[in-house]
Amino acid sequence: SAGGLMFGIINIVGNFGTVFVDQAYWQRAIAAKPSSTVKGFLLGGACWFAIPFTLATTMGLTAIALDVDLTPAQAQMGLVVPAAATALMGEIGAIMVLTMLFMAVTSAGSAELIAVSSLVTYDLYRTYKNPNATGKQLVKVSRITIVAFGLGMGGLAVVLLAMGLSLGFVYLAMGILIGSAVVPIALTILWKRTNKVAATGGAVIGLLISTTTWVLVAASLPEYGGVVDLASLGHNYSMLFANIAGIISGGVIAIVGSLAAKSTFDWKDLKDKITLVDMTEEDAAKLTEDEETLKKAFKFSVRGGGLMTLVLIILWPMPLIASGYVFELGSYGIWVAISVVWVSVASIIIIFLPIIEARKGIAQVLSGKKTEKA
Incomplete structure (x- = not known):
């Protein structure tokens, strides 16, 4: 449907922002081994997608089948899942949803706390306020x-x-608020001609453009009589055009500004100016090996990410939108079965793969043996 297509575009822009503009993702990528980062992110993304896909499909269907009485406002607040679980399983269902929600919030919240603290501590405090800060001061x-x-x-x-x-509402507005920084941030690690002033300007000015577009489109909607309120701001058209304006304007400003500045960054500076503390000859030798690993990982990421993008954004949804196909009972049953199988496989991977990968370390801890020093 047209509404589904608009939601898909808004969703893509917003989630680009939640990844590129989230320090927690960058910390995970930097902390992980180069050989594991790409596979981990691709596998994690495939597993994560199963969660909203299956929850929305199964619990939404459950709410309709059990005739759960919710107002549109309550549905917008995300109460469909707990209401459906309570109607289906009683108090146990409510407790299960609460447990799941608590674990998700604490996991995401703790990651953001650490991410923000590292930015403030190292990128702001130690860089500009106290370059000679001690470990105690940093803590x-x-x-x-x-x-x-x-x-x-x-x-x-x-x-x-x-x-x-x-x-x-907050979910749909994410891209408006942070989408303008996506392309500038991506360019800083992909394009040697990126200029710092242009990248910063693209993010900030893009935010102004996206919010201005948001208000102007909301004010132009005839059904709201030119009134700008939560209803008009939350309309699909307002959200859609503002999200698109933000991510495009931020990128255009960053690219045009960088070309005008004619600056060039030497990637070798990352080796010369950002080094490990007490780097040994052995550590330096590993960097060369890491370069080869990174090249292989890059090729794998292009193939894997490109294939997932092609399937999830083009081959799967676009034919359904273009044809206007309406599910029959049998075809919808297949859709639900796919979601259930997907989340089941994802659950098995999430639970058992970390245990399998860490089996040597777990065995070592259980046996009480100490790590041998090189």
């Missing part, structure tokens, strides 16, 4: 940042709830 700043940001997240959630902003 202190990190802890203060974690507490402050944690309280800030909680306070912001309360404010958004008091304003009447639903979870669905």
Whole structure:
């Protein structure tokens, strides 16, 4: 449907932003082994996709089948899953959803706390405030940042709830607020001619363009009589054009500004100016090996990421949208079966693969043997 296509575009822009503009993802990528990073992200993405896909399919179907009474506002607040689980399994269902939600929030929240604390501690405090900071000082700043940001997240959630902003509204607005930084950030690691002022300007000016577009489109909707409120701002057209304006304008400004600045970055500076502490000859030799590993990982990421993009964005949804196909009972049953099988396989991978990969370390811990020093 047209609505599904618009939601898909909004969803893609917003999730580009949640990955590229999230320090937690960068920390995971940097901390992991080069040979494991690409496979881990591709496999993790495939497993993660099964969660919203299956929850939306099965619990949405359950809510309709059991005639769960929810208002549109309650559905926008994300209450379909807990309401359906409660109707299906009673208190046990509610407890299971609450447990799942608690684990998801604590996992994501802890990652963001660490990510923000590292940015403030190392990129701001140590870089600009106190270059000679001791380990004790860095730990202190990190802890203060974690507490402050944690309280800030909680306070912001309360404010958004008091304003009447639903979870669905915030989700759709993500790309408007952070999408303009996607292309500038990508260019900083992919294009040697990227200029820092142009990249920063693209992110900031792109944000102004996206929010301006958001308000202007909302004000132009005839069904709302030119009134700009949560209803008009949450309309598909308002969200769609603002998301697109943000990600495109940010990229255009960054590219045009970089070309005008005519600056060139030497990638060798990353080797010369960013080195490991107490780097030995053995460590230096490993860097050469890592370059070969990175080249192989890059080729794998292009093939794997390209294939997943082709299937999930083009080959799967586009024919359904273009044909206007309406599911019959049998075909919809196949759709539901695919989602259930997908999430089941993903669950097996998520639970058992880490155990298999860490089996040597687990055996070593259980046996009480110490790690042999090289």
